[in-house]
Amino acid sequence: MEKKKILISGNEAIAEGALQAGCTFYAGYPITPQNELIAYMAKHMPKKGVFIQAESEPAAINMVYGAAAAGARSMTSSSSPGISLMQEGISYIAGSRLPAVIVNIMRGGPGLGNIAPAQSDYFQATRGGGHGDYHLIVLAPGSVQEAYDLTQTSFDLADKYRVPVMILGDGILGQMMEPVRLSAKKIKANTFKGWALTGCQGRKPNIVKSFFLREGALEEFNLKLQKNYELIRKKEERYEGLFLSDAKVILVAYGTMARIAKSVISQLRSAGKKVGLIRPISLWPFPQEPFNLKNKKIKYLVVEMSYGQMLEDVKLAVCGRQRIEFLGRSGGGVPSQEEMINKIKKIL
Amino acid sequence: MTERVIIAGSGGQGVMLLGKVIAEAAMRQNKQVTYLPAYGPEVRGGTSHCMVTISDREIGSPYVTKADSLIILNNPSLERFKSKVKDDGLLILNSSLAKTDAYLKVKILQFPFTDIAVKLGNIKVANMVALGCYLEAKKIIKSQNILEVFKFMAPAGNPKILEVNEAALREGGKLFHG
Numbered sequence: 001m002e003k004k005k006i007l008i009s010g011n012e013a014i015a016e017g018a019l020q021a022g023c024t025f026y027a028g029y030p031i032t033p034q035n036e037l038i039a040y041m042a043k044h045m046p047k048k049g050v051f052i053q054a055e056s057e058p059a060a061i062n063m064v065y066g067a068a069a070a071g072a073r074s075m076t077s078s079s080s081p082g083i084s085l086m087q088e089g090i091s092y093i094a095g096s097r098l099p100a101v102i103v104n105i106m107r108g109g110p111g112l113g114n115i116a117p118a119q120s121d122y123f124q125a126t127r128g129g130g131h132g133d134y135h136l137i138v139l140a141p142g143s144v145q146e147a148y149d150l151t152q153t154s155f156d157l158a159d160k161y162r163v164p165v166m167i168l169g170d171g172i173l174g175q176m177m178e179p180v181r182l183s184a185k186k187i188k189a190n191t192f193k194g195w196a197l198t199g200c201q202g203r204k205p206n207i208v209k210s211f212f213l214r215e216g217a218l219e220e221f222n223l224k225l226q227k228n229y230e231l232i233r234k235k236e237e238r239y240e241g242l243f244l245s246d247a248k249v250i251l252v253a254y255g256t257m258a259r260i261a262k263s264v265i266s267q268l269r270s271a272g273k274k275v276g277l278i279r280p281i282s283l284w285p286f287p288q289e290p291f292n293l294k295n296k297k298i299k300y301l302v303v304e305m306s307y308g309q310m311l312e313d314v315k316l317a318v319c320g321r322q323r324i325e326f327l328g329r330s331g332g333g334v335p336s337q338e339e340m341i342n343k344i345k346k347i348l
Numbered sequence: 349m350t351e352r353v354i355i356a357g358s359g360g361q362g363v364m365l366l367g368k369v370i371a372e373a374a375m376r377q378n379k380q381v382t383y384l385p386a387y388g389p390e391v392r393g394g395t396s397h398c399m400v401t402i403s404d405r406e407i408g409s410p411y412v413t414k415a416d417s418l419i420i421l422n423n424p425s426l427e428r429f430k431s432k433v434k435d436d437g438l439l440i441l442n443s444s445l446a447k448t449d450a451y452l453k454v455k456i457l458q459f460p461f462t463d464i465a466v467k468l469g470n471i472k473v474a475n476m477v478a479l480g481c482y483l484e485a486k487k488i489i490k491s492q493n494i495l496e497v498f499k500f501m502a503p504a505g506n507p508k509i510l511e512v513n514e515a516a517l518r519e520g521g522k523l524f525h526g
Contacts, residue, residue, distance in 0.1 A: 007372050007383070033387055115388065176410050177368070177383040179375045256410075263408025336413060 095210030247276025357421025480520020
């Protein structure tokens with residue numbers, strides 16, 4: 001049966017995806033370029049759920065912390081400076097082993113920066129962001145449809161591994177409208193959370209905390225976290241590969257940059273140039289498998305709306321086997337098709 | 349087939365709405381489509397623009413560097429975007445508020461969309477007069493689909509508003525045929 005197709009923005013698609021996934025708690029504070037997301041949540045959160053416009057970003061993330069502890073599928077969203085403000089709370093959520101979904105529709109930085117699209121929060125997103133040895137699962141949609149689908153996946157992953165999941169997009173992805181096929185995905189009946197704080201009448205109390213004073217307790221806990229991250233690394237790598245079997249130059253780009261890279265590839269392929277693409281969809285865990293190519297003559301070209309952040313993960317994955325080139329702009333600059341083509345022609 | 353359009357005008361002229369109407373209609377024709385609005389601090393009186401790409405294939409970049417068609421509703425927008433159209437492209441220009449005779453390679457259709465809208469009784473439909481002209485010039489989107497989009501976007505709307513938009517679309521189409 002043909003599913004219903006609607007024209008919506010990336011921000012709205014993430015909000016709709018969250019509601020479809022059974023998100024019943026949202027707290028956020030407005031900031032461009034993700035305002036349509038909070039507006040959509042305000043309008044469409046069902047009566048049994050809770051929508052709160054918090055007084056600040058630290059308040060929003062701590063409300064999410066509380067709702068997640070109570071077992072609700074919880075979400076917040078913001079853009080770069082607001083996400084920086086949330087880092088303490090995100091670290092506490094990771095340290096309390098709670099599932100939550102955090103959306104960052106990135107804008108230019110550092111500081112208050114500007115509202116132009118950017119990818120300069122990659123380090124912050126993939127290295128944890130706050131204090132302590134923790135990771136978020138980080139997913140980077142490349143289209144409005146994927147933003148919708150991956151939001152639903154995020155809630156499942158967050159519950160499955162009891163970790164916060166971040167959806168990392170940029171201003172273009174948030175603002176752009178595209179047709180989206182809505183899927184009537186059956187929610188896994190808000191999977192039973194035995195650890196949640198739901199009132200302990202008739203059972204032993206549950207404790208949710210990130211504070212471990214007893215000697216050795218924090219190390220024990222950290223080892224558990226690391227075991228969980230190891231499992232996620234093994235199971236949750238996601239990427240899209242294009243023309244990897246014969247490519248001489250492989251572009252590596254995520255999100256909106258991968259869209260522009262695809263335009264470049266179709267143009268160069270029709271001129272007979274052997275160009276391919278690796279588009280990481282999970283930024284943490286960073287996909288290792290597609291970089292496992294034997295041919296030493298292959299060259300990689302990493303393209304980002306930053307001055308080389310994902311570049312470091314590509315270097316770790318390639319491990320010195322092949323040459324890696326870089327093209328990046330930031331602070332409102334978006335590498336153009338022409339700039340990419342010129343760079344590729346130089347290295348081909 | 350890939351059609352890249354930049355639509356620009358003054359804040360308040362319905363530039364974003366025009367782009368959304370085209371995108372929504374393209375989707376109804378089972379085309380791939382992207383709509384990218386400028387989301388800066390646009391204000392009424394300033395310039396405002398959006399970019400629409402329609403294709404039979406997967407669309408890469410939603411950002412339009414060289415447009416097949418420009419729909420321009422005022423002079424500051426013309427100055428800003430005139431270099432963004434392909435040499436063999438199309439420029440649809442609102443001659444009520446902007447004029448040009450400069451580009452020989454570009455096909456220019458200039459008509460007083462704002463004046464026509466005033467005659468129709470609602471200055472706000474200048475964008476839909478321009479749309480009617482574009483539809484006839486390019487024949488990518490069927491006007492029947494645009495009419496359906498009007499109804500979809502304003503389901504509980506004032507029927508008179510719907511009528512004047514439909515009239516604007518027809519007038520725009522007539523302009524192209526002379």
